[in-house]
Amino acid sequence: MTANYNYAFIDESTKKxxxxxxxxxxxxPGYQVPFGSRELPIxxxxxxxxxxxxLSIIGEQDTFKVIDQGSxxxxxxxxxxxxxxxxxxxxFTTDTAQATLIQTRxxxxxxxxxxxxxxxxxxxxxxxxxxxxxxETGTRRMHAEADYSGMWLYLYENIIxxxxxxxxxxxxxxxxxxxxxxxxxxxRWDVPKLNMAEALFLFGAGREKRIYAIPPxxxxxxxxxxxxxxxAEDFRGHECASCKSxxxxxxxxxxxxxxxxxxxxxxxxxxxxxxxxxxxxV
Amino acid sequence: MGYIAxxxxxxxxxxxxxxxEHKRSAGGxxxxxxxxxxxxxxxxxxxxxxxxSLYAPDLAALAIKQSAGDAFEAAFMVRAYRATxxxxxxxxxxxxxxxxxxxxxxxxxxxxxxxxxxxxxxDYTLRLLDFSLxxxxxGEVKDTWLQFLKETGLRDEIPETLPKIVDMLRRQNxxxxxxxxxxxxxxxxxxxxxxxxxxxxxxATLQTMARGETGGMLALAYSNMRGYGTAHPTIGEIRxxxxxxxxxxxxxxxxxxxxxxxxxxxxIISKINADSKDPKFEIGYGLCFGNNEIKAISMATLxxxxxxxxxxxxxxxxxxxxxxxDGIEAMGFANHFKLPHYVTFQSELDMLRSSRKKIEKKAExxxxxxxxxxxxxx
Numbered sequence: 001m002t003a004n005y006n007y008a009f010i011d012e013s014t015k016k017x018x019x020x021x022x023x024x025x026x027x028x029p030g031y032q033v034p035f036g037s038r039e040l041p042i043x044x045x046x047x048x049x050x051x052x053x054x055l056s057i058i059g060e061q062d063t064f065k066v067i068d069q070g071s072x073x074x075x076x077x078x079x080x081x082x083x084x085x086x087x088x089x090x091x092f093t094t095d096t097a098q099a100t101l102i103q104t105r106x107x108x109x110x111x112x113x114x115x116x117x118x119x120x121x122x123x124x125x126x127x128x129x130x131x132x133x134x135x136e137t138g139t140r141r142m143h144a145e146a147d148y149s150g151m152w153l154y155l156y157e158n159i160i161x162x163x164x165x166x167x168x169x170x171x172x173x174x175x176x177x178x179x180x181x182x183x184x185x186x187x188r189w190d191v192p193k194l195n196m197a198e199a200l201f202l203f204g205a206g207r208e209k210r211i212y213a214i215p216p217x218x219x220x221x222x223x224x225x226x227x228x229x230x231x232a233e234d235f236r237g238h239e240c241a242s243c244k245s246x247x248x249x250x251x252x253x254x255x256x257x258x259x260x261x262x263x264x265x266x267x268x269x270x271x272x273x274x275x276x277x278x279x280x281x282v
Numbered sequence: 283m284g285y286i287a288x289x290x291x292x293x294x295x296x297x298x299x300x301x302x303e304h305k306r307s308a309g310g311x312x313x314x315x316x317x318x319x320x321x322x323x324x325x326x327x328x329x330x331x332x333x334x335s336l337y338a339p340d341l342a343a344l345a346i347k348q349s350a351g352d353a354f355e356a357a358f359m360v361r362a363y364r365a366t367x368x369x370x371x372x373x374x375x376x377x378x379x380x381x382x383x384x385x386x387x388x389x390x391x392x393x394x395x396x397x398x399x400x401x402x403x404x405d406y407t408l409r410l411l412d413f414s415l416x417x418x419x420x421g422e423v424k425d426t427w428l429q430f431l432k433e434t435g436l437r438d439e440i441p442e443t444l445p446k447i448v449d450m451l452r453r454q455n456x457x458x459x460x461x462x463x464x465x466x467x468x469x470x471x472x473x474x475x476x477x478x479x480x481x482x483x484x485x486a487t488l489q490t491m492a493r494g495e496t497g498g499m500l501a502l503a504y505s506n507m508r509g510y511g512t513a514h515p516t517i518g519e520i521r522x523x524x525x526x527x528x529x530x531x532x533x534x535x536x537x538x539x540x541x542x543x544x545x546x547x548x549x550i551i552s553k554i555n556a557d558s559k560d561p562k563f564e565i566g567y568g569l570c571f572g573n574n575e576i577k578a579i580s581m582a583t584l585x586x587x588x589x590x591x592x593x594x595x596x597x598x599x600x601x602x603x604x605x606x607x608d609g610i611e612a613m614g615f616a617n618h619f620k621l622p623h624y625v626t627f628q629s630e631l632d633m634l635r636s637s638r639k640k641i642e643k644k645a646e647x648x649x650x651x652x653x654x655x656x657x658x659x660x
Contacts, residue, residue: 011368017475034477038365043358044614046621069625073291076621106625124618135601137480163640168630187629207611209477233632251624252631266625 008055009087010038018056018211022202025213030175031143032126037209042079047105049204050122051080053211054103057118058084063091065099070107070249070266077105094269106169108190110248110270113199115216121184123205126212128172128182148180151223159228171230174221175214183220188232189249194220238263243274306350319343328544328572329353333609334360335474335493336367337543337571354495354613361493361610369475374528374537378547378569380443382524388447389517390551396444401522403575447519448549448565458555458562460484480601487588487604491581492570495609502607503580506587506597513587513597515550515566515579522546522573546570548578552586564589 006012014036021035040048040055058064066081068074072094080103081092093099096109103120113119129139132150142148151172158166165171170185173194183191184203194201194214201214214220224230239246241262248270250263265271307313320327320343330342334357342360349355385401388394400406451457470485471478478486491499506513524542531538548568554561566586568578584603593599606612 005366010365013368014365034479036473036475036477038474039358039361039610040365041359041362043617044611045616045618046614048614069622071291071622074622075291075295078292078295105621106623124615135480136605137601162637163644164633164637166633166637168633169626185626187625189629207615231636233629234636249625249628251628266628 005087007088008058009040009083010052010055014038015056018052021211022053022056022213025202025211026200026215028179029214029218030173030179030181030212032181032205032210032212034209035211037206040083040206042083044207045124046076047080047103047122048206049208049211050103050105050120050202050206051083051204052206053120053202053204054084054101055087058088058090058101060089062100063093063098065093065096065102066104067102067107067109067267067269068105070251071268073268095273096269106185106187107249107266108186108193110265110267111273113193113197115198117199119199119201121186121201121203123182123184123203123208123210125170126182126203126205126208126210128170128180131167143179146178148223151180155223155225159225165228172223174223176218176220180223181212181214181220187249188222188230191220191222191230191232196220235263240265240271243271243278245271245274314347316340316343316347319346325573326351326353326356328574329496329577330356330360332571332574332577333357333493333495334364336360336364354609357495358610358613364474369472371529371532372470372472373540374530376525376527378521378525378545379446380525381521381545381547382442382542383440383444383521384523384544386444386519386521386523387517388519390447390519394447394519395450396441399440402573444521446549448551451518451551451563456563457551458564460565478604480604482600482604487600488567488569488581488585490604491568491584491607494577494581494607495612496574496577496580498607498609498612499580499584500576502597502603503583503587506583506595510595511587511597513550513552513566513583515552515583515586517579518549518551518565520546520548520575520578522575544572546572546574546578548575548582550579550582550586552583552589555589 008015018035021033025031025033037049038052040051042048042051054064064084066072066077066084068076071077084090085092096102096111096113099117101118101120102109103122105122108119127136127139129142129148129151132154133139133142142150155165158164169187170182171188171191173181173183173191175181183194196217196219197214198216200216203212205211222230233249235246235250238250240248240250241264243265245265249266251266253262253264254260255262265274320339323343323346326346327339327342330345330353331337331339333353334342334345338360341363342356345356345359349359383399383401385403386396386399388398448457471483471489473486473489478490482490505511507515522544524544526542527540528537529540530536546569550566550568552564552566555564564586566582566584566589568581568585570577570581584597587595587598588600588603593602596602
């Protein structure tokens with residue numbers, strides 16, 4: 001099957017075009033750059049934006065990791081890894097520290113990312129203002145004028161009505177003090193990892209045809225009120241049933257046998273690493 | 283332990299794919315050939331080519347076979363294949379006045395120059411199941427057709443070109459002139475290279491609709507026809523047939539015919555425009571690969587509907603129409619909700635629990651307050 005396709009599937013002139021858009025996105029942190037998104041053999045909504053970025057920048061020397069909701073072994077990650085394996089000859093890893101390129105859906109790894117690493121996030125809806133304005137013409141104008149009052153009002157009204165901002169995942173952030181940006185549906189837990197980071201974050205929305213970026217050492221602040229600060233998910237009183245961590249994002253699982261609620265690390269490769277360390281320590 | 287089952291997902295996924303492949307041949311019937319699909323399911327092939335946005339009958343037939351007849355999946359495969367092809371050149375605009383006609387009708391006038399040419403159409407059939415097809419023999423239809431030609435003596439030549447109905451109205455100065463993209467650089471937008479921007483120019487609008495999903499476009503056009511809109515279409519002309527595709531030779535710069543493609547073209551005459559000093563008809567235009575009149579009519583209707591400066595209905599709102607008619611995008615997004623959302627849902631759960639806790643607390647705090655007030659009033 002591979003014989004009929006170019007290295008990393010898409011043609012070279014398209015890759016060049018996408019790399020140019022990535023450079024523009026890096027130059028204007030948090031700004032959504034429109035690009036001529038191509039169709040890939042993976043469905044729209046399944047990471048085609050992230051994938052086009054990956055395919056455009058991946059080279060023979062890269063070590064690649066894919067995660068879906070924290071797991072290297074979930075449906076979306078498996079599909080994408082298989083596709084990259086068929087069209088390139090890169091090495092694969094599940095170890096965050098070893099990877100040069102990481103494509104991810106809905107999570108930032110627990111382990112701190114370092115200089116030279118690139119995290120590529122898949123984005124379903126790139127527009128943070130879509131919550132309050134359905135038209136693209138409208139939201140583009142709001143960004144141009146840095147008019148984010150509607151969003152503050154939305155936050156305020158929710159706090160009054162529900163006692164909470166009610167935005168679970170994909171919590172809006174201000175990037176470099178200029179653009180409001182959706183960090184993609186990562187949990188609030190991961191949002192602080194974007195601020196003044198060492199690594200480069202690239203965001204790709206294939207269906208909506210937008211690329212945006214957070215370059216290293218960029219200020220990224222979740223929107224909050226002085227008297228109602230931003231709050232990450234609360235896992236106090238719980239620990240991972242496998243690695244006993246109390247400092248990671250946990251998924252709650254109802255055990256099908258006992259009906260008991262249990263908690264496990266969402267970042268599966270990090271959890272394994274911790275378990276291994278524990279065993280070595282003993 | 284339920285969660286552990288998630289490990290080993292790779293194997294389960296592999297098995298699911300195998301199972302799907304097995305289902306296609308599990309019935310034990312002989313495999314369908316690409317040529318059978320191309321010839322005998324030609325409406326489906328045309329639709330897949332149109333929505334896949336690539337003129338390639340054999341590849342479309344292959345996609346239909348591989349997807350076991352799922353039109354969304356088939357168009358998707360064709361579209362993904364298209365993404366691997368280099369953009370070598372743009373064709374020179376074709377003139378549909380030069381179409382080699384197969385069928386051509388007008389609903390606006392009874393008598394038209396060149397005449398109404400019905401061609402092949404299901405419009406005039408009774409939708410009765412034909413049980414004789416259950417045991418159709420090879421060549422049966424061909425024999426009947428030859429016999430039919432012999433008996434009727436229908437041998438009229440169709441002229442090389444036929445005049446356009448809309449041109450007649452144009453000559454009488456009854457049709458509003460549409461904005462042309464010419465003069466801009468480049469003359470046309472290419473939506474496969476640049477993301478569409480709003481308000482979109484006409485070339486981007488028509489391109490987006492030409493690759494739109496038939497059912498989705500029909501639903502929107504129908505909403506307009508039925509009352510949520512004001513397009514009031516009259517079919518000026520529908521023609522199906524073959525048009526030549528010309529490209530400029532890269533070295534000699536000469537015009538070269540690269541081939542011919544079958545298309546359906548619809549021109550609908552719509553409401554009288556808003557200009558009260560110079561009232562004219564507006565024309566809606568639709569064109570798509572192969573034989574797909576429903577799509578061409580829907581496209582033309584939406585084209586006319588979107589000319590309304592202010593959009594009162596969804597079908598008149600350019601951004602609404604053009605961002606929701608792409609079948610490949612819509613099906614992908616609708617399907618993606620089947621992917622795990624454990625993390626995002628965990629995040630939402632946390633938010634809801636916190637919200638409920640805070641509201642409960644507020645209610646508790648309110649309770650003694652009210653009693654206090656009551657006391658003080660006493």
